[in-house]
Amino acid sequence: xNKITVTFIVNGKEVTLEVQPQERLIDTLREQLKxxxxxxxxxxxxxxxxxxxLDGKAVPSCLILTGQIGGSEVLTIEGLEVDGKLDPxxxxxxxxxxxxxxxxxxxxxxxxxxxxIHNPHPSREEIKTALEGNLCRCxxxxxxxxxxxxxxxxxxxxx
Amino acid sequence: MISYEFLTSxxxxxxxxxxxxxxxxxxxxxxxxxxxNIHRESPRLPPFDYLxxxxxxxxxxxxxxxxxxxxxxxxxxHSRLIxxxxxxxxxxxxxxxxxxxxxxxxxxxxxxxxxxVNASPAxxxxxxxxxxxxxxxxxxxxxxxxLPLEEFLAGPYKTKIQPNELLxxxxxxxxxxxxxxxxxxxxxxxxxxxxxLSLALVTKIDKEGIFNDTRVVPGSATPYPQSFPKTEKAxxxxxxxxxxxxxxxxxxxxxMVSVTGERWSTPYKKSAIATLIKRxxxxxxxxxxxxx
Numbered sequence: 001x002n003k004i005t006v007t008f009i010v011n012g013k014e015v016t017l018e019v020q021p022q023e024r025l026i027d028t029l030r031e032q033l034k035x036x037x038x039x040x041x042x043x044x045x046x047x048x049x050x051x052x053x054l055d056g057k058a059v060p061s062c063l064i065l066t067g068q069i070g071g072s073e074v075l076t077i078e079g080l081e082v083d084g085k086l087d088p089x090x091x092x093x094x095x096x097x098x099x100x101x102x103x104x105x106x107x108x109x110x111x112x113x114x115x116x117i118h119n120p121h122p123s124r125e126e127i128k129t130a131l132e133g134n135l136c137r138c139x140x141x142x143x144x145x146x147x148x149x150x151x152x153x154x155x156x157x158x159x
Numbered sequence: 160m161i162s163y164e165f166l167t168s169x170x171x172x173x174x175x176x177x178x179x180x181x182x183x184x185x186x187x188x189x190x191x192x193x194x195x196n197i198h199r200e201s202p203r204l205p206p207f208d209y210l211x212x213x214x215x216x217x218x219x220x221x222x223x224x225x226x227x228x229x230x231x232x233x234x235x236x237h238s239r240l241i242x243x244x245x246x247x248x249x250x251x252x253x254x255x256x257x258x259x260x261x262x263x264x265x266x267x268x269x270x271x272x273x274x275x276v277n278a279s280p281a282x283x284x285x286x287x288x289x290x291x292x293x294x295x296x297x298x299x300x301x302x303x304x305x306l307p308l309e310e311f312l313a314g315p316y317k318t319k320i321q322p323n324e325l326l327x328x329x330x331x332x333x334x335x336x337x338x339x340x341x342x343x344x345x346x347x348x349x350x351x352x353x354x355x356l357s358l359a360l361v362t363k364i365d366k367e368g369i370f371n372d373t374r375v376v377p378g379s380a381t382p383y384p385q386s387f388p389k390t391e392k393a394x395x396x397x398x399x400x401x402x403x404x405x406x407x408x409x410x411x412x413x414x415m416v417s418v419t420g421e422r423w424s425t426p427y428k429k430s431a432i433a434t435l436i437k438r439x440x441x442x443x444x445x446x447x448x449x450x451x
Binding site for chain 1: 160161162163164165167187190191194195197198199210212214215238261262263264265267268351
């Protein structure tokens, strides 16, 4: 089995790592880079807990081999906070109690962030579509959608 | 854990060299099916020694209009397909189907080429692509060959691709004027659902309101998606003003059972497939009447 040397950007910082052929992006993030904010739920791309942003798009990090992403840019939940200040989405999740056990939260936030990168003023339906691959098994989706809507609304108010 | 050597290519030529030089190579693109099968050590997965990642080959990511065809690179993701104006203007039925695939995350990774080569009986893009008379281009060190998608499929999860070949292009002829299309799907829930049954319909309706050149391709109804010629023939020549949808529903059910025989799911699928064709035809009939 060959080891693969791969260079990519994680949360703005370039990293060069040796990875195993079977190593998935979620394994590299959690085990090599100790970025344990990204959670592993179903391991088959159905729950969204492991969602990260790869080259601007929300993707399941359990269905990507790290060997595939040389030259790419990854944003994880740890990269949302800038200079000690929470991302408006993170703050909105707190304000709207859009968290219960918290396991789905990083994935929810990354899906929401990816949506707002491409579409700063999504409709409620577009928010639902962006979150359709993220399962929450405790608190439900209402507060989460409201939290995202509040960020969209604030953006509209600031010209 | 399945063990393999990892290979990666950024050029078609290089990938073809690998396919030529090594045996037991499994090709990896979006990974939304393959990496699930590897994780689960699925018995469906043929044994392989090498995993060849082609996901970063820029030459396989195009969507272009070439004369009367739209040509699509196999690495085009479902998300890209959905947002592409050329597809929206010419093949909205493909977008309808792509929209029902997995979730946003899955659509961001999964590719049209993967959907074709994986050849699942429930593949969402296969019914509309077959109905649109898509062709696939396969390239190897020895050259290129093209064949209709419907002939390329050889069974559930089976295609006629050779171990040294790479799917390099999907080619779809433009529809002429007066063509109408629709895609229907039933899943267990709205998002992230595998099709329990789907159906793509492409048909031409002339000035007198007569159906012709109808193509009916259900998904998850037969071992792999295929045209339903008897149903197509029954629709052709009928008028939008008096087509008997109940009768067409019975014909499509019978045609399905003639392929599959009676299975545990047949009582459900018989009535469900009739409903899908009635919905698809009904929608198109309404559309034509509104346009007049």
